[in-house]
Amino acid sequence: MSDPDRDEDRSDADRDGHEPTNDGQRFDRLPATPADREVAGRASREEVLDWWDERFGIGRDVLAGYSFWEKGAGKVWVFNGEAADPSRIEAIGMAFLRTRQEHWKPTTRAVQRFGGHATRNVVELDAERASRFAAGEDQDLPEWDGDWGYLIAAHRIAGGTAPIGVGLYLYDELRSVVPKGSRADLPVVDR
Amino acid sequence: MNPLDRYEPLVDDVDAFRAACDRPLPSVVRTNRIKASPARVGDAFDEEGVAYDPVGWHDGLFRLTDGNPGGNWPHLHGWTHGQEEVSVLPTLALDPQPGERVWDACAAPGSKTTQIADAMADRGTVVANDNNLGRLSALRHNAERLGVTNTIVTNQDARNFSTKPLAFDEFDRALVDAPCSCEGTCRKNPDVLDEWTLDHVHAVAGIQKGILTRAVQATRPGGTVVYSTCTFAPEENEAVLDHALATEKCEIVPFDLPLETVPGVTEWDGETYDERVRRAHRVYPHHNDTGGFFCAKLRVGGTEEEIDGSDGDADGSDGDADGSDGDAGETGVAR
Structure with a gap:
């Protein structure tokens, strides 16, 4: 020291x-x-x-x-x-x-901790997209008509919405910027 | 030799004790209430098809019958933390409150730190210390994954801990979840029995005395210190408490734990200890089908009369806090 x-x-x-x-x-x-x-x-x-x-x-x-x-x-x-x-x-x-x-x-952990309070620039992913996002995959998402840049990616779970992490939206594509150590292969859960 | 042999005179049912020590432990997760309720975790497990059993004495714990604490959505969200059942006990005994100043002297990898923060509703200040910088990175990872924001991390030898980097110079509560011989974790890691030596017991007991002494000194009069280990060795448990009673102004106080325990022992290997060590709890694997554990609660400042006027809640352990994990002990200080 x-x-x-x-x-x-x-x-x-x-x-x-x-x-x-x-x-x-x-x-x-x-x-x-x-x-x-x-x-x-x-x-x-x-x-x-x-x-x-x-x-x-x-x-x-x-x-x-x-x-x-x-x-x-x-x-x-x-x-x-x-x-x-x-x-x-x-x-x-x-x-x-x-x-x-x-x-x-924002960091992934900050978004997970405070993102539940967000009212804009939150993209809610369906079950299949949520799993791909958590695994770190980029995906086409032309239907998003909000801002470009850093978004909060969220999904439905256990009766509510929960933020998964940070996405970067550019040119009709949602990039997952979940850090490597935090990525996971998780099941597609139809809720 | 198998170190479990030496503890047979201490247990009520030797066969059951040895049989329990041979069985692997179930995988258990603790709900992180900073982010989710136990009910929501249960709902998410149900949706996802994760099989679990409840734990009767703690509604925030889930036994995962398929084994893996990670690899599911609640884990990704930081709603759960893998933690052995008995490892939630010291934080229940500590009973930290929102807004307090709490020291976790041997904190890595952070299961108990994050449980303390949770019990404080992420308010107040937790100082999570460990002498092992590498293990501190695991602590930081766990704290961030669980969304803990009220914790400061320090890298000091707990025996000489300095409060200089902090905004205050004494704590309301301190947890000494001490580095130890860890026989109590043999159901999770049988190697601890092969690596056990009496020399290590004696060496680590000296370290434990040093850390507990510092914890008592760093806690305000009337404050609470909890001492815990995952060893059965009286040299590392009752003898350490006996030393603290003899050298520091403190008192061991009675408290309840929500599972079956037996009192601390007052005689071992030709030594006798202060009768008050009986107020500590020994947790044997065969009594609750858990790991082994030891836990004592101390009030700083001597007897109740001597600290009359302080908050006096030191023996009011209850325990609806949520748990932390279970590898008590391999953290803390250099050996």
Whole structure:
């Protein structure tokens, strides 16, 4: 483990005269708003809340109680407890959003955890398509008339709808971006 | 030698004990209530044709008669987690509440961590520590799959755990699910019996004492510490509790578990232990057709009189929390 004191020095812009930078080894809380931003390129809390609301209709109230943290280049974590700020630990809550790229990308686990609150950009797959999606297959889906880009793929199960993971919709095709380690060959279940 | 031989004087029915240890364990999953109710998991299994039996003493557990905890839709959604039945016990004893600060000292691969988070409704703060970085990646994978958001993961030697990286310096509750000799898991992994040595028992007992000591110190007066293992060895169970009673301000408290158990033992191999270790629970495989287990609940701060005014819920274990898995013990600290 490195010396935590070293990082306090490194993040202190006034002391060394350099702009604060993203420290890939440490969790830093996202600034509240773009105006509060000290580290170039870092997403703000407001932008994150707005993004889930605008992209998926997941209201700001759903995520209002959580804190957001960046470690590594653009990987944002969601946390529901008390944490020191900044924090040198192995993990905090769960990784849930990839920023610092043109199209932000939610993680599969975030979509599984919070996607049930989504009201748009959710594509509900039938039983056969759901199995193919979980297995990581891309599939033609010309009937989708919603947005392109990252969608929440869901299916019917046990009396309700449940999100399976993240799909990328481009040119009439739904690509499964379920990570390799999370893919599964599951039965087609007619419900 | 087969280490089970040495425990025969402790059990009521030697033949039944040995026969149970020879039988494989059923595959069991625990419902993750952060994402689904037991009823919804049952419905999804029914739709999919996954065969299961209920577990009478815990409505969140399902015995999967065809064996595989993965490979079904509830698993993909993170609604279930494969976990041996007895492994849900320490979290039931710990009884963590939403909003509390809880330390899981030897946390990987995270079955109990995620059960604790579930019992807290994913609110409050769980600090999941393990000294083994490789096993921490399994913990992180499990926590994310189950949608746990209230957990911080640390990589320290639990014996010298520092709260410096945290926003607080003491816990409401701590779980020491200690690294141990693991004979209790022989129904799942018979190799543990071949690999067993008395030297390891003595070495790991020292580590266990160090971790339990730190857990008591890191928990607020009136708070709860649960000590559990999956070994039958009194050196790793009652002797460790006896050491904690002698060296730290704490008390072993009576508590109930929802299956058949027997009290801790006060004499073993020429040693005698504090009478209060009888308040701990021993779980033998032949009593409930499970793995073997040991579980004790401690209140920090000595006797009830000494901590008068603290929350006093330390012996109110109940147990509608949901379970965690069962390989107590191979995590924690270096050997």
